[in-house]
Amino acid sequence: MISTNEYFDGNVKSLGYTSADGKSTIGVMEKGSYEFGTSSHETMTVIEGILEVKYVGEDSWISYGAGQSFEVKANSSFQVKTEGQSSYLCKYA
Numbered sequence: 001m002i003s004t005n006e007y008f009d010g011n012v013k014s015l016g017y018t019s020a021d022g023k024s025t026i027g028v029m030e031k032g033s034y035e036f037g038t039s040s041h042e043t044m045t046v047i048e049g050i051l052e053v054k055y056v057g058e059d060s061w062i063s064y065g066a067g068q069s070f071e072v073k074a075n076s077s078f079q080v081k082t083e084g085q086s087s088y089l090c091k092y093a
Contacts, residue, residue: 008034014090023092033081038072041093045069049086054079 003016005025012034014027029051044051046068052061053070055078064070072078 008032021091025090025092026088027090028085028087029080029082031082031084033079035077035079036072037077038074041074042072043069043091043093044072045089045091047087047089049082049084051086051088052081 001017005014005016005027006012011030011032012027014025016023016025018024026047029049044064046064046066048066050063050065052063054061055072056076061081062070
C-alpha cells in the first residue's frame with residue numbers, strides 16, 4: 001500500500017511504499033530549509049536538483065546533486081536546504 005506524507009506546510013511531500021528491498025519514500029521539496037529527525041538509518045539519493053545537507057555536530061554544508069547519495073544515522077537529525085524544487089528517494093534500514 002502507498003502512503004502519503006506531507007511536511008512543513010506542504011513544502012515537502014512524499015509517497016511511502018514497501019518493496020522487496022524494504023521501506024522507502026520518494027518525494028519532492030520546494031525551495032527552502034528543513035530539519036528532519038530519523039528513527040532508523042536512512043540513505044537518501046537525489047533524483048533531481050541539489051540538496052545541501054548539514055549533519056548534527058557539523059558546521060559546514062555538503063552539496064549533493066542528481067545521482068548522489070548520503071546517509072544519516074538512526075535516532076539523529078539533519079538539516080537540508082534547496083534553492084529550487086528537488087526530488088529524492090529515501091531508503092530506510
